Amino acid sequence: MVAEVAHLLARDAAPERIRALIRATISEIETAFATIDNLQARTRLALTLSLLERSPQEPSLRYSRVTAALRAEMNKLDVDDRHYWISTFYTLLMSTSSRREKATYFTPPAIVRHLISQAEKADLDLTTARVVDPAAGGAAFVSSLAGRMTELGCVAGDIKTRISGIEIDPHLALLGEALVKDRLGSQRSKRRLIRTGDSLTVSEVAKYDGVFVNPPYGRILGLGNEIPVEWRDFCAPGHVNRYALFIDLAFRMAKPGGLVATVTPSSFISGPLFDKLRENIRMRADVLRIDVLERKDVFHDVQQDACVSIFRIKGNSRLATKSFAPKVGRIDRNWKFAEDGVVTTNDAALTAPWILPGADIGFEDCLGRLKDYGVTPKAGSFVWNRETARLQRGKKVGKAFPLFWGTNIKPGKACLPRSKDDGGTDFVVYEKENSGIIRKPSVLLQRTTNSRQPRRLVAAAVPRKVLKKHKGFVCENHTIALVPDGRANLSLLVRLLNTDAVDKRFRRVGGTSSVSIAALRNLPLPSPKHLRSAIKKTNDFETAVELAYSMTQSPASGRRAA
Secondary structure: OHHHHHHHHHHHHHHHHHHHHHHHHHHHHHHHOOOHHHOOHHHHHHHHHOOOOOOOOOOOHHHHHHOHHHHHHHOOOOHHHHHHHHHHHHHHOOOHHHHHHOOOOOOOHHHHHHHHHHHHHOOOOOOOOOEEEOOOOOOHHHHHHHHHHHHOOOOHHHHHHHEEEEEOOHHHHHHHHHHHHHHHOOOOOOOOOEEEOOHHHOOOOOOEEEEEEOOOOOEOOOOOOOOOHHHOOOOEOOEOEHHHHHHHHHHHHEEEEEEEEEEEEOHHHHOHHHHHHHHHHHHHEEEEEEEEEOOOOOEOOEOOOEEEEEEEEOOOOOOOOOOOOOEEEEEOOOOOEEEEEEOEOOOOOOOOOOEOOOOOOOOOOOOOOHHHHOEEEEEOOEOOOOOHHHEEOOOOOOOEEEEEOHHHOOOOOOOOOOOOOOOOOOEEEOOOOOOOEEOOOOEEEEOEOOOOOOOOOOEEEOOHHHHHHHOOEEEEOOEEEEEEOOOOOHHHHHHHHOOHHHHHHHHHHHOOOEOOHHHHHHOOOOOHHHHHHHHOOOOOHHHHHHHHHHHOOOHHHOOOOO
16 A cells, blocks of 8 residues: 555656756756757757657767656656657747747647547447547657557557558657657558648548547637638638637548547637537537546646547538537546536527536526626727827827726726836827727726636726726727616626626636627626625625525526516
């Protein structure tokens, strides 16, 4: 028992030791070779391959010497963890800007193992299946699938005919190839398992029993509202995300009845800009399960809301099935997995947001909405780097109005205009009346939050004294203003929006770190009447909000309605 505990403690401590050694090794490389930004790709690859015991090329003594301590520590790890850290080391030899531009981040072994296991439970037979990863990177999926096939008794020669990957970066493709062959114990095979190319141009259709992919994320910029015809079925105008393109590709590459397993941001689940993607997915596949990753540091040095999903490709029919109840699980910060319920949707439309399960009282049946509080959401319109001529830093001249930045909004505090560096107040000049000028006391929300922030909704009220002094104000585009239509209790609304009770419900419909106006409008809220009634019954505001939610129900739920 003592030995088992010691082993577990050593395993938990291993990542920190590896990280410390990687930092030390990179410091030595910068001393011996060049700054990371100036490191040539072939040198980066050679240094990384020197971490393998059976390298496809004999590493120079110079490379082996500088990575010796790290190699010795990595050799203590199991093959999945060792390959993950070798791939991660390769990315850390890239500049931060290059790493982010190319979206070079690798899937942690726990996630790879989980997706393979869930795919097998969904009847993917890895003793016969042909599988591919169209964004192979460091071959985490291809290598681990080869390992699982070996466990099932498959021989290396057979495995090599059934697994493959595609990677656009030629040096990364060579690294992935080396890792797969290290797994299979063969470095001299002439057949390339990870081929170099742009996956989005491949013509392979309905060829694979399983497609596993952790695609690059992020929008493709500069398209305007015009997007290629073939993307219009699953992308919103002006908003093409790379991972949507790879989901479409994976669906095309899988056979009818085949499985697609993905690691993606969770934005497509309910994000307002992904309604076409949701519709497209439901037309083409059965959504088997979505497992939410509760830890935010899934990828090295990236904070991202992420999930893993498994889809089964339909046959020739693209008719969406009426039943829609994919299983949902959660993977916690310690990589422990637990079932959590099913996905629901409160709208028959195929574009409708998918709602994750939760124990929140008064959600699906709650009738209260933001409009019941007498306000209308309005997106901040001022984009400072496009209208620099209008921006006055720290001093008002002529017809100018104070500018509110997202950083001015802090929960529980009056929202006052201050510059980003807190060096005074910034102003925006408008010689004529403009729709961007707000002339009423309002509630402001941060339009974009990050995963490190404890709340997705961050709200604060602009006090009347700002309007009295300046006759109006302007909001930059990372804010949303809730502007009164008539009489509105803004102080009550601010308190409500800043509660954990509302925040956790918003996360079930918000979908992304960006707070959308559509999600705000559709957010179930307790009615003002029931909230005021609940406040009279308890001194704790959080408890009052939960109580108010339980009151604000539709008649179909068997409870009182607003």
